[in-house]
Amino acid sequence: MNERSFPKINQIIDIWERKVSNLIPILQEVQKEYRYLPEEVLTYVATALGMPLATVFGVATFYAQFSLEPKGKYIVKICDGTACHVRGSEVVDYIIRKKLDLSEGQDTTDDLSFTVERVACIGCCGLAPVITINDQEVYGQLTTEAAEIVVEDLLKRNAAGEVH
Amino acid sequence: MLKVTNSKISLDQLSAYRERCKEEFAQKADQVIILVGLGTCGIAAGGAPVMQAIQDELLVQAEAIKQRALDVVVRSTGCAGMCEAEVMVEVRRPGGHRTMYGQVKPDLAKRIFVEDVVGGNPVEDLIVHREEPGVKPGGVLAKQLRIALDNCGYIDPEVIEHYIARDGYTGLERALSGMSSQEVVEEIKRSGLRGRGGGGFSTGLKWEFTHKAPDEKKYVLCNADEGDPGAFMDRSLLEGDPHAVLEGMIIGAYAVGADEGYIYCRAEYPLAINRLRLAMKQAEEKGLLGENILGTGFSFDLHIKEGAGAFVCGEETALIASIMGARGMPSPRPPFPAQRGLWAKPTNINNVETWANVPRILARGSDWFAGIGTENSKGTKVFALAGRIKKTGLVEIPMGLTLREIVFDIGGGIQYDRPFKAVQIGGPSGGCIPESLLDTVIDYDSLIRAGAMMGSGGMVVVDETTCMVELARYFMKFVQSESCGKCVPCREGTKQMLSIMERIVSGKGEPGDIGLLEELSAVVKEGSLCGLGKTAPNPVLTTLRYFRHEFEAHVEDHRCPSGVCRALMNFFIDPEKCRGCTRCSRICPVGAITGESKKPHSIDADICTKCRLCLEKCRFEAIIV
């Protein structure tokens, strides 16, 4: 396993000058590549940077952005910042999870198509409640109907095999 | 004619270059400028298709435009601060005639184009704001004063010349034209500027500490982590006027003697990061950033670091740890960053909005700035007004206005004219302020006296549909999950407080709970290492102070007076009011509602999950909780 080479990761590490201080941007780019941080990759990064795996692990688990579990192709972030919270993000969350058939405590669909996350404030509080899809598309002032439509559209896109 | 060259400018060329930018971008007599608000909120509301529709129309109407000898220019701009009116489109005519349209959809954009731009007749029913030359703006802007947000929604943030034409880089020019670094520090001290990131520490004094530190190598940092989950001032500033922040940092670096800096920005703000990158590139090309700035020999190298999602990284020592690639854990102060900060070097850290005020102070003088505001709080503050309010958005007000003026005069009051309940200021470190204290003036000290704090500027208004106890639980949950775990009072204290709060909102509150919360609050406040823990109990404490009756209702009567806490509610249908429209039974995700069409429905309490969907759907107020 440790003999496996990760050319893409090497490239990322090189871009960031193999510096320990760039561990966070390195992990960010690795995660963009894999959509999560696989354990063997963390080991690889630690060795390449000459730092203890425990430290890399410590950083990877500290920041909310990093995930050690595989995530879905579409990541739906439901804002649960204060403004969204008082304008009903809870109900939006409920609808979206329901539509995606996620059970209690489950965040990613079994087929790894969708991940639903709750995040704090996306910075569009004026349009609360807000959700984003893959950090690219932002939907605001969501009503229950609008949330349903967004998810239905997403399901269609997924079925059509459109990759973001 | 202006040559928009990419070559470097020297200090003595800068003001001539600015004049040329002003000439070039001054609106010509035949020019009509259309601006589309394309900040994150504008895009969220559907800005891109609106922009497309306008560009399409530009082609379609080419002949008509030519006939009328018009020169139509389409631009994008940042957030104008009126979020609920997004997508915003402005039609600007020479001499300062501005007509702003709100809630524009592609078909409405066409109408605006045909009727106003080409036809010259404003589309009255879509206008949200209007400005005429020489007339003080009315409406939402009447009580506002824009210093930090001056350019937001006015210029195209992606064009450096727009910024320069608005007297941009005048402050830097002044600082580098014969002012010593000490004099720049003095100027900021005299202005009375205090940090806008929450603490409200004197910016000039802070600069002086770093300035006086003996090291050769120093850093300046910009805190763009904006962690308060209900605030977006910094995002809008970075998206709408990135050069103001850059210019502030360059001036600050000169003043404290730093040659390197970092902007630490939340990863959740991709557009802001892109705009910053672009602005930095432009400033470097012009010789305003990087090596040998404006040919003066002063160099300043700036980098961007993206955060990775940790609220505590907004705390300055944690932020510094995070830049160095480590877990973002705060460390005890002293030593303060001014003594021992990034890579153990003296470091000056300020918030985005603080930085954005700096160029204006240098350009217009500290006396001008110190003339605005109250005795101990000078200048303006930007607030992100959100929640159950009619006009959500960004507001920038001179210090000294009252909360009432913000909520009712600027914000237009509560949605659907429901009664006001509280305004939450300062996010998870702040508190809620009730109706009886609405006349509190906005300045650092008055807000602390009221039990809240200025915070970074999040202002969330709530009405009777919000349960204050549940809101306090929400903040407790937030700080508990964001506690970095380094010190025991914060790690364990917030956990215990949260479990009590959860017990209370689920109807299992016990008689001693309120007292226990108060006791724990004191321990967490006193014993925690950093500001996160020291302020974590504030939301609970202000709720206990101003809304104790709601707490007591939950604990003693197991009742949620606002009808929010699920465990304390039962849903049923009032047969008198129900018309049998079936909207509720169709939306119910668990099939708990049954009934024949046109006949009263009923809810099976055993199946009902209290998701509130039916409550939202019902048009006859027949669902009772």
Ligand SMILES: Cc1cc2nc3c(=O)[nH]c(=O)nc-3n(C[C@H](O)[C@H](O)[C@H](O)COP(=O)(O)O)c2cc1C
């Ligand atoms: C838990 C915690 C979170 C903070 N978050 C932020 C933040 O998101 N943005 C910010 O500018 N300051 C934040 N601060 C304040 C900073 O520690 C620091 O005081 C500020 O950046 C100094 O800049 P200023 O003097 O210009 O306000 C936070 C403080 C604490 C304790």
Ligand code: FES
């Ligand atoms: S609270 Fe949801 S965008 Fe700010």
